[in-house]
Amino acid sequence: MIVESRPLEAEEIPRFLDARSLLRAGESVAHVQLLEGGVSGTVYRVATSEGREFVVKRALEQLNVADDWHADPARAIHEAHAIQALHALTPQNVPELFDADVETNTITMEAAPADWLTWKHRLLAPDTSLGIDHVAIARSLATALAVWQRTTLHHPALQVPFADKSLFEALRVDPFHRAIRRVHPNLAAAIDESIDELEQVALTLVHGDFSPKNVLVPPAAGQEPWVIDFEVVHVGHPVFDVAFLSSHLIMKSIHLPARRREIDGTRAAFLTRYEADVDGVLRTAATASLGRHTACLLLARVDGKSPASYLTADERDTVRSLAIDVLASADPEGAFAQLTGSTEQE
Known part of the structure; x- marks a missing residue:
């Protein structure tokens, strides 16, 4: 059975990263940017007070297209396994995975430089x-x-x-x-x-x-x-x-x-x-x-x-x-x- 994921809101990001132990002691979220262009979920670029950057991605059940198009949001965890496997084979071509939250179908990974x-x-x-x-x-x-x-x-x-x-x-x-x-x-x-x-x-x-x-x-x-x-x-x-x-x-x-x-x-x-x-x-x-x-x-x-x-x-x-x-x-x-x-x- 497909269980619908709730969209991730920008104001939730600091609390989410802290709960997932992704922020260091004394580190805070300095900037959150919603990334456009995706059809399968909500994706944010996050910068911290220490200059580190993450991509936080949550898969949604209803895809953002004109037609009625649905998919299991647990695909986010499937994606996490794939990122780990392929980063190990070609680390120069695949970002590093930092976290996968099975409860909310949200993954956190390395962000490319901002000018990419x-x-x-x-x-x-x-x-x-x-x-x-x-x-x-x-x-x-x-x-x-x-x-x-x-x-x-x-x-x-x-x-x-x-x-x-x-x-x-x-x-x-x-x-x-x-x-x-x-x-x-x-x-x-x-x-x-x-x-x-x-x-x-x-x-x-x-x-x-x-x-x-x-x-x-x-x-x-x-x-x-x-x-x-x-x-x-x-x-x-x-x-x-x-x-x-x-x-x-x-x-x-x-x-x-x-x-x-x-x-x-x-x-x-x-x-x-x-x-x-x-x-x-x-x-x-x-x-x-x-x-x-x-x-x-x-x-x-x-x-x-x-x-x-x-x-x-x-x-x-x-x-x-x-x-x-x-x-x-x-x-x-x-x-x-x-x-x-x-x-x-x-």
């Missing part, structure tokens, strides 16, 4: 992106993803806490794949094939929300990007994370035609580094149906429960047309390569 922004922000706002090496970010993410997948493939004990796919079903498969299946019943065969692969394959750890909005990047070179938001981590099909990031970069390439070559090159760099860094079985699994899975996710971001807000009506039509052409093709992988390849030449 999401990669989504950097990609969509080129005037603030001077000095940002998007290809380097993509390669770093590909290497981190490969480490997670490769390590958990070869160490099954690491997979045990993440065997349950129910959150992935509630937050991805249902609002994405099943939603577009209802809108596009003529594409049911290709969508169902993708659903079956995602549900039936349990090969390695999958982040499940591997997108630019969940990547924090420094303002200049020299530090690795962080990956955040691990609520839907599960053991599943390695293609999902690769397709998810690919779909986001394709949408941004369509949205920013003047920077299309740069963004398409960034996507290519991500795929090349990923394929170089993973084991053969992962490489095969993640690339054999990458076009079809990417097309499903593209269609989900225009006709699913969580549409990409930055796309214009014309851009949504372009994304929709590309995805439909791939999913309706007798050769989705060939169609995807041809369509995205022609896009890169524009």
Whole structure:
């Protein structure tokens, strides 16, 4: 049974941190900032009188989207386990977890420096992106993803806490794949094939929300990007994370035609580094149906429960047309390569 979590209010933060023994003797909360952009809960950035900074995040049962979309708020504790596991594998790419409160579904973790922004922000706002090496970010993410997948493939004990796919079903498969299946019943065969692969394959750890909005990047070179938001981590099909990031970069390439070559090159760099860094079985699994899975996710971001807000009506039509052409093709992988390849030449 899902038990609804109450939203965390800013004025509760000092008392909460003190009760969880996260403040040192004599230390107090100096500043609390509500972070915008999340759909799954309330997130605050907290600064203390000693200059330390935390992120405090509470998961909610009703997600902040237009559609009726619910998920168990206990996913916060699931996220805490994932942060611990992946920080141990790639501490340079994952923040440190400080606390997980099972009573309120609230976690507290390390905060990135204040001048770090999401990669989504950097990609969509080129005037603030001077000095940002998007290809380097993509390669770093590909290497981190490969480490997670490769390590958990070869160490099954690491997979045990993440065997349950129910959150992935509630937050991805249902609002994405099943939603577009209802809108596009003529594409049911290709969508169902993708659903079956995602549900039936349990090969390695999958982040499940591997997108630019969940990547924090420094303002200049020299530090690795962080990956955040691990609520839907599960053991599943390695293609999902690769397709998810690919779909986001394709949408941004369509949205920013003047920077299309740069963004398409960034996507290519991500795929090349990923394929170089993973084991053969992962490489095969993640690339054999990458076009079809990417097309499903593209269609989900225009006709699913969580549409990409930055796309214009014309851009949504372009994304929709590309995805439909791939999913309706007798050769989705060939169609995807041809369509995205022609896009890169524009």
